[in-house]
Amino acid sequence: NLAAVLRGSDATSAPLLLLAHIDVVEARREDWARDPFTLVEEDGYFYARGAHDDKAQAAIWVDTLIRLKQEGYAPRRDIKIALTCGEETSDTFNGVSWLLENHRDALQAGFALNEGARGRLDADGNRVALEIQAGEKIYQDYRLEITNPGGHSSRPVPDNAIYRLSAALTRLGGYTFPTEPNEAVRGYFTALAPTNPTHAADMRTLGAGASSATDAAAQRLSAADPAWNAVLRTTCVATMVDAGHAPNALPQRATANVNCRILPGHDPRVIRTELEQVLADPAIAVTIAGHIDPTSPPPPLRPAIVEPIHRAAALIWPGVPVLPSMSPGATDGRFTNAAGIPTYGVTGLFADPDGGGVHGLNERIRVRSLLEGRDFLFALVKDYGNAPNNP
Template identity: 55%
Template structure:
């Protein structure tokens, strides 16, 4: 999913000029058709097909001049609808390692009866595109595919080889994941010095003013745990102290009360350092104190009143599903819950489990990792060779809008690439609404002007990276 940018606290703004009412350039008209085709191809897990969507994008690449040898489709016999593609535009300098453009083409489920509009028809209304995937992540998938089409049509000869990977499965942790499959089975296809992905972006205020830009440099890892209490049970007319539901409730309270320690990466230290200056006051002072001493409990308490700051500082674990008992008139034999953890970079699944076990402190409670077991998060470097061009191109397209590095408190497919040594950066450029664009919820939307402006920015940015 596209991570929410954390820089809404910034005070700087920039002028906003609506693009929805403008006459489209010919290249924008062609892009809109590509975007519409991708969005209207249903890629939900239940009834959709990423394989079909990848084939349609591959056909557009071929129409632009890409050869069969430059496009690789991939899928498995067990998951015939979860296919994807990798396309390659070869560079002129073999000494320079390739770059990779990554986007997922699967989307979260959407029920027509719940939506105001058909979620699988692209509808342009009042300056917004409405549809499932209009933002997450078909906006980026369409922009990357369109950029490759334009590069070939223009006869552009990059110094650095540019690769494109469109993958399935990012939105469903228990399903086939194309990025993970490529990393494990065809790493040579996606081998790159770095990858550009979702996770960054920009934030607008409710009036449409550009508040900030953000570049994701690192993310948390997601891991689910099963917490369970078991008991022989018995007749409910003869209750005993050993009750699986009560024991689970006590364990869940322990999880609720446990706070993982505050930590910083280079990215989050840079983010909080700038944020402290922008917010000022008591919060700014508390952030500054916490940067100097992460064990400062008073400062931690103040900073953690902001849910975004709280999550950015540490590993978080929260109960998300609950089950228990088997009959109204029987003592429960089993009670369990799912604990969803977002693990801070550098920490592991096992150390997180160990911390929860210690917090629960009850040998009768069983705590196990729930498959899939995902890689640990490895934060990429806050590299000036990556951040510098993004900032320079942003100043051209969005003058005066500040840009900050951030660590996503969510997770993307980038974690699978980082596990094989490819640093992944969530690029800025596509501005989102303050309410998160309805992503994963009802009536998902994308501001028309944001899409076209982001497309122009990212096209220029890829060219800068590919030319050096």
């Protein structure tokens, strides 16, 4: 981990934390068209593992502080930077969690900027929208297990571990968690409505808040796009199954992994109880796999947070809409939010419709996106640094 601070002039102004992780997802050289661990510029793109997730933002944060220092810029508030490790392997070690436990002063801030949202491009490379992430879902795996005496496969019995687990998973597959749009999700659909005439009415209904029509609108939006479904509710899906020990024996054990993405503020232990009710088979043991990450409600989208983003975006990309959002995936923001540091995903980095190969093959970022994101974040940090009030 690396932490540094550019001191401000007003000790009563809460610091701003610039957060990024510098570890990356594993990549196999033989699978890539280029060496994933050598930065290559080609046809208007930078290619490398981590080019988008998350070394682009990490590099911009360092560049921003260097430029501010060279300019002789004196911010009102302290501007902190933390480049950390372990975001991609939080089940074994996480740098942000460790810093919060051992060097809290390095991260303590009034608010933080992090990964978690990006700009969206269409298939022709045109800018569609810039997102602000406020809140993220919690990753949690659950292990399902049922045991049975088994026996010889020539003498089958009705009580079969595979059949019982399969039946329970079928019940889970037919279950939908309740719709719970938060502030960011409501704002997202409200802002998206003018650009989507097919679903505009449902988006406006959802954005307006709870009403008798909200659930029906949410169901139609969920059916139209899996990404919309993912931000409207907790989701749980079977991802792995294992059963039996021999081809000529009745199974003595059947197990499954169920991966849940839980809305912020919900306790994974409560979700486990809900899973048990949905599976509806007391013989199936449901246990939490791995550790439980901290969870907290989404940070508020106050004007002091949102307005500087709009100003910087209008400076770099006039006319491009700015949308609040909630991430269906997890970032280090889950640790800082739970520690009382409101954390927002703001990158200014526009990605292709396929996501730029993040966590996949041939990860890339447009050179133009990186340079424009650099200018956007520089302007944004200066705006926040000069702000007279604490967000």
